Amino acid sequence: MISIQTEDFDVGAEYEALRASGSGTGAVATFSGLVRDSGDLSGVTGLFLEHYPGMTEQVLQGLIDSASQRWDVRKARVIHRVGRLALSDQIVFVGVCSAHRGDAFAACEFIMDALKTSAPFWKKEITGDTEHWVEQKDSDLDRSKAWK
Amino acid sequence: MISIQTEDFDVGAEYEALRASGSGTGAVATFSGLVRDSGDLSGVTGLFLEHYPGMTEQVLQGLIDSASQRWDVRKARVIHRVGRLALSDQIVFVGVCSAHRGDAFAACEFIMDALKTSAPFWKKEITGDTEHWVEQKDSDLDRSKAWK
Amino acid sequence: MTDQNLTVRFFARLREELDTESLELPTTPGQTVGGLLSELAARGGPWAQLQGEQPVMAAVNQAMAKPSTPVMPGDEVAFFPPVTGG
Amino acid sequence: MTDQNLTVRFFARLREELDTESLELPTTPGQTVGGLLSELAARGGPWAQLQGEQPVMAAVNQAMAKPSTPVMPGDEVAFFPPVTGG
Numbered sequence: 058m059i060s061i062q063t064e065d066f067d068v069g070a071e072y073e074a075l076r077a078s079g080s081g082t083g084a085v086a087t088f089s090g091l092v093r094d095s096g097d098l099s100g101v102t103g104l105f106l107e108h109y110p111g112m113t114e115q116v117l118q119g120l121i122d123s124a125s126q127r128w129d130v131r132k133a134r135v136i137h138r139v140g141r142l143a144l145s146d147q148i149v150f151v152g153v154c155s156a157h158r159g160d161a162f163a164a165c166e167f168i169m170d171a172l173k174t175s176a177p178f179w180k181k182e183i184t185g186d187t188e189h190w191v192e193q194k195d196s197d198l199d200r201s202k203a204w205k
Numbered sequence: 206m207i208s209i210q211t212e213d214f215d216v217g218a219e220y221e222a223l224r225a226s227g228s229g230t231g232a233v234a235t236f237s238g239l240v241r242d243s244g245d246l247s248g249v250t251g252l253f254l255e256h257y258p259g260m261t262e263q264v265l266q267g268l269i270d271s272a273s274q275r276w277d278v279r280k281a282r283v284i285h286r287v288g289r290l291a292l293s294d295q296i297v298f299v300g301v302c303s304a305h306r307g308d309a310f311a312a313c314e315f316i317m318d319a320l321k322t323s324a325p326f327w328k329k330e331i332t333g334d335t336e337h338w339v340e341q342k343d344s345d346l347d348r349s350k351a352w353k
Numbered sequence: 354m355t356d357q358n359l360t361v362r363f364f365a366r367l368r369e370e371l372d373t374e375s376l377e378l379p380t381t382p383g384q385t386v387g388g389l390l391s392e393l394a395a396r397g398g399p400w401a402q403l404q405g406e407q408p409v410m411a412a413v414n415q416a417m418a419k420p421s422t423p424v425m426p427g428d429e430v431a432f433f434p435p436v437t438g439g
Numbered sequence: 440m441t442d443q444n445l446t447v448r449f450f451a452r453l454r455e456e457l458d459t460e461s462l463e464l465p466t467t468p469g470q471t472v473g474g475l476l477s478e479l480a481a482r483g484g485p486w487a488q489l490q491g492e493q494p495v496m497a498a499v500n501q502a503m504a505k506p507s508t509p510v511m512p513g514d515e516v517a518f519f520p521p522v523t524g525g
Contacts, residue, residue, distance in 0.1 A: 069217015076239065080292050083241035086234070086313075090439055091224065093231035093304060106438065107365050109431060112415035137438060144228050149439050156241060158525075159348065162314045165234075169306060169439060175417070177431075178438020179365030190366040193435035200307065238525055254524065255451050257517060260501035285524060297525050306439075317525060323503065325517075326524020327451030338452040341521035 058133075059117045061108060063140040066150055071134055075154045078132040082154045084161035088169050090149040092142050097191050100184045106139045106148070109177035113137070116176045120168050124153070127167070128160035135168065137178060167204050174201040206281075207265045209256060211288040214298055219282055223302045226280040230302045232309035236317050238297040240290050245339050248332045254287045254296070257325035261285070264324045268316050272301070275315070276308040283316065285326060315352050322349040357426050361389070364433035367409070370399045380426045386411045387420030389430060408435055443512050447475070450519035453495070456485045466512045472497045473506030475516060494521055 060066075068089055075085050094101050121133045136150040151168045155161040172178075180191040208214075216237055223233050242249050269281045284298040299316045303309040320326075328339040361376045368374055378389075390411070394404040403409055411418045412431040424430055447462045454460055464475075476497070480490040489495055497504045498517040510516055 067217065068220045069215065072216045072220070072235075072237070076237070076293075076295075080242040082293075083239050085237045085239070087220075087236075088306065088310065089220070089224070089233045090306065091231050091233070094228040107368075108438070109362075109364055109412070109415070109433070112412055112431070115415055116417075145224075145230070147224075158236065158238065158317060159344075162236065162310070162317075166310045169310075173439040174436065176438050177364065177412070177433060177436050179434065180437045181365075190434065191437040193437055196307075255454075256524070257448075257450055257498070257501070257519070260498055260517070263501055264503075321525040322522065324524050325450065325498070325519060325522050327520065328523045329451075338455075338520065339523040341523055 058135075059114055059121070060136045061110070061113055062136065062138060065138070065147060066136045068147070068150060071136070071150060071152055075132050075134055075152045078154050081156055082131050083156050084158040085152065085154045086158070086161035086165040087150065087152040088165055089147055090169075092144050092146045092148060094144060096182050098182050098184050098187075098189055101182050102144055102185060103183040104142045104146075104148070105181040105183060105188070106142065107179045107181070108137070108139050112177050117172065120171045120175070123171070124164040124167050128164045129155045129157060130160065130164050131155055133164065133168065135172070137172075137176070139178070170197070170200045170204060173197045206283075207262055207269070208284045209258070209261055210284065210286060213286070213295060214284045216295070216298060219284070219298060219300055223280050223282055223300045226302050229304055230279050231304050232306040233300065233302045234306070234309035234313040235298065235300040236313055237295055238317075240292050240294045240296060242292060244328075244330050246330050246332050246335075246337055249330050250292055250333060251331040252290045252294075252296070253329040253331060253336070254290065255327045255329070256285070256287050260325050265320065268319045268323070271319075272312040272315050276312040277303045277305060278308065278312050279303055281312065281316065283320070285320075285324070287326070318345070318348045318352060321345045359424060359426060359428045359430055361393070362429065362431040364431065366434050367403075367432055370402065372399075380424065380428075384424040385420065386413060386418045386422045386424060386430065389424055390420070390432070403432065409433070410435055445510060445512060445514045445516055447479070448515065448517040450517065452520050453489075453518055456488065458485075466510065466514075470510040471506060472499060472504045472508045472510060472516065475510055476506070476518070479518075489518065495519070496521055
């Protein structure tokens with residue numbers, strides 16, 4: 058399931074929902090991304106996140122489908138926030154449950170890495186009264202390519 | 206921080222505690238292991254977990270220390286339950302927060318993989334009135350060696 | 354928008370620097386994403402950056418596209434900087 | 440336990456099959472983990488499995504040990520099957 062939303066989310070509740078995916082589930086891996094004080098700039102006080110409505114959901118569903126073809130995925134959940142976020146706010150959540158831990162870790166990390174380079178979100182860093190559109194990192198492209 | 210306990214744990218609360226590790230934290234990766242209906246045997250109805258008190262805590266602290274030397278680890282948490290567990294119960298939790306997602310994923314997965322082959326826990330599968338000590342898996346040894 | 358036109362959308366830094374969220378353009382036979390990009394870049398000023406040093410990504414009907422991807426009447430084409438979510 | 444003895448502990452399947460949680464044994468000079476294992480295996484019956492086909496892991500003073508690890512008076516030695524937690 059995929060949600061693009063301005064509201065915050067509750068990782069505990071998301072985890073409990075993933076966990077309740079049947080008695081064959083042995084592993085739940087989750088990732089949460091938070092607004093950090095240093096990105097392209099230091100002294101970041103907030104972010105603004107823009108996305109391409111419609112396309113974003115399709116891309117994310119495609120990533121879950123790809124992960125489900127490569128690994129045992131019992132349930133997968135992606136939440137991404139958009140709009141204005143403050144320091145330490147939650148930005149993104151990816152949770153995967155599987156029979157086995159290797160599959161849960163791999164699918165969760167794959168979805169996060171692929172999201173970074175293929176889902177149409179754009180981040181603007183805010184530092185006091187300056188704004189700066191974040192540049193895509195070569196390291197993110199490398200991580201994403203490593204899954205091919 | 207490490208806990209070996211018979212009581213259940215609350216992943217949501219553990220996540221919130223990890224997340225509150227400062228404004229440099231950009232990534233939280235968690236893993237939870239659950240009692241699954243098929244392990245060495247099928248139709249598993251529960252587990253019994255034994256450990257070596259004292260040694261377990263030392264080994265787990267050593268794994269957190271190793272992870273902290275290899276990756277940016279802001280905070281790490283390991284919880285492992287012992288005693289009698291039922292189907293779908295939570296067995297283990299590993300959570301790591303870091304500045305970067307690659308470090309959070311790697312440290313979390315490393316700790317779980319190394320725990321599987323070096324922390325003195327033993328699992329007995331219960332299926333109705335039969336009991337069976339679980340055998341160590343070659344695949345677990347392989348995963349653990351891959352981090353060397 | 355009529356069926357003979359196509360919609361072009363811009364996001365993030367491009368949207369801001371072009372001061373344009375979307376355009377409706379007539380289609381020309383044999384048009385491609387790359388051709389459309391050249392046509393828009395030829396407007397000059399901030400539009401020139403569509404063929405400048407900074408990479409521009411494209412989508413047609415909300416799926417990632419290449420310069421050679423054909424563009425048909427009724428399509429939704431989008432141009433945007435490399436994505437930076439997560 | 441006196442300082443001249445060592446404590447040997449057993450866990451999991453070994454604990455059950457040997458029907459023994461712990462032993463106190465006198466130490467012999469130059470004793471190693473491997474030597475101790477041979478000595479115990481020589482008791483025969485279920486003890487023979489300590490040198491059987493199934494691998495046995497060892498710890499000395501709660502740290503993983505090898506057959507060559509020396510065993511001193513006062514040490515806590517443990518034998519157990521390969522671990523299966525997580």
